Every structure is written in C-alpha cells, then in structure tokens.
Amino acid sequence: AQTVTQSQPEMSVQEAETVTLSCTYDTSENNYYLFWYKQPPSRQMILVIRQEAYKQQNATENRFSVNFQKAAKSFSLKISDSQLGDTAMYFCAFMNLRDDKIIFGKGTRLHILP
Amino acid sequence: EAEVAQSPRYKITEKSQAVAFWCDPISGHATLYWYRQILGQGPELLVQFQDESVVDDSQLPKDRFSAERLKGVDSTLKIQPAELGDSAMYLCASSPKQTGLGYEQYFGPGTRLTVT
Numbered sequence: 001a002q003t004v005t006q007s008q009p010e011m012s013v014q015e016a017e018t019v020t021l022s023c024t025y026d027t028s029e030n031n032y033y034l035f036w037y038k039q040p041p042s043r044q045m046i047l048v049i050r051q052e053a054y055k056q057q058n059a060t061e062n063r064f065s066v067n068f069q070k071a072a073k074s075f076s077l078k079i080s081d082s083q084l085g086d087t088a089m090y091f092c093a094f095m096n097l098r099d100d101k102i103i104f105g106k107g108t109r110l111h112i113l114p
Numbered sequence: 115e116a117e118v119a120q121s122p123r124y125k126i127t128e129k130s131q132a133v134a135f136w137c138d139p140i141s142g143h144a145t146l147y148w149y150r151q152i153l154g155q156g157p158e159l160l161v162q163f164q165d166e167s168v169v170d171d172s173q174l175p176k177d178r179f180s181a182e183r184l185k186g187v188d189s190t191l192k193i194q195p196a197e198l199g200d201s202a203m204y205l206c207a208s209s210p211k212q213t214g215l216g217y218e219q220y221f222g223p224g225t226r227l228t229v230t
Binding site for chain 1: 145147154155156157158159162169170205209217218219220221222223224
C-alpha cells in the first residue's frame with residue numbers, strides 16, 4: 001500500500017523568504033504522479049504543482065518548484081519569495097496511474113508572517 | 115473558469131438523522147470523487163466514480179453511507195443515520211481523464227457537516 005508522509009505539521013516564515021516543505025512516500029509502483037495541493041483557510045483546495053514520476057526534470061511553476069528524488073522517494077516543495085497569500089495548508093499527494101486514486105499526506109500548515 | 119459545485123456549504127444535523135450532499139463536477143469530467151476530511155488532516159477517499167459506475171468504494175461505510183451518480187454527471191452522497199463521528203468536511207473532486215491515464219483533480223468548496 002502507498003503511504004505519504006509529511007513530517008512538518010506546521011511552519012512559519014517571514015514574507016519574502018524561501019521555505020521548503022518536506023514529503024516522503026512509499027510505493028512499489030513505477031508509474032505515478034506526485035502533487036502538491038494548497039488549501040487556504042476556508043477556501044477550496046487547488047493544485048500547486050505536479051510531477052510525473054517518469055520525468056527526471058523537476059517541475060517548476062513560477063515561485064514554486066519541487067525537488068523530486070525518485071530513488072529516495074522524496075518530493076519536497078520550495079516556495080521562493082513567499083507572500084502572505086501563500087498562508088495555507090499544503091498537502092503532498094501520490095497518484096498511481098492504474099486507477100487515478102490519490103493518497104494525501106496529513107498536511108503542513110504554513111504561516112507567512114508580515 | 116469552470117468549477118466543481120457543491121451544496122450545501124454547511125450542514126448541521128442531529129445524530130440519527132439523514133443528510134445528503136450534492137456535487138456537480140466540471141462539465142465533461144468522467145471521474146468523480148468523494149472525500150472526507152477531518153479537521154487538520156488530509157482528505158480520505160470515500161468513493162470514486164467513472165461515469166456512472168463505482169470504481170472504488172472500499173473505504174465507504176456502507177452500513178450508513180451511500181453514493182450515486184445516476185446519469186454520470188452530478189452525484190449525491192447520503193448518510194443515514196448520521197453519527198457524531200461523521201462531523202467533517204466532505205469534498206467532491208472531478209478529473210477529466212479516463213482511469214489509468216492519471217490527471218489532477220479539481221476540488222469543490224466542500225460541505226462542512228456538524229453532527230450534534
């Protein structure tokens with residue numbers, strides 16, 4: 001069975017700083033996607049970034065980038081130049097391509113301080 | 115931009131009562147998911163539909179929960195009877211891809227259920 005572990009329940013950083021959220025996963029699958037989702041307070045969950053396991057190049061989306069280490073089964077999210085609007089719960093998620101089922105980690109609550 | 119719609123947004127009910135949640139996925143999305151999210155935790159899959167068929171309901175407590183997607187479009191999740199432990203956020207998500215191809219899910223705003 002697949003598992004997703006986020007070891008940082010809560011983090012706080014100053015606005016404009018860079019922050020890295022950790023995620024490790026366990027799977028015997030070879031074809032899968034990894035995601036980071038953001039859930040702002042009282043708002044709906046949105047996709048931040050996606051990584052296909054077959055791609056060696058790390059995904060980037062503007063200020064968001066990942067460090068994907070397939071052998072180590074690690075998938076961290078880096079947020080550069082953090083903004084107040086980045087305050088949210090961040091969930092790491094794993095999707096195997098056999099059935100599109102997603103497994104979520106328990107989340108990291110990120111506070112961006114002014 | 116198209117969004118997943120859910121209603122109601124909030125629901126308070128007494129234990130042993132019946133409650134139902136509705137979800138309208140993004141048009142054209144064949145796959146629909148219902149999740150339960152307990153406060154401070156990640157979502158847990160309850161049921162997954164591909165068109166009108168259930169693909170996975172292994173985590174759905176079938177003695178009290180039921181879900182349907184009769185015409186392969188919108189979906190209803192029902193709890194009868196509700197228990198105190200059912201208090202949670204119920205999220206609906208949809209995905210445009212067929213099973214096996216893999217694609218991100220688009221989430222609705224959720225229904226926050228409080229059972230008293």
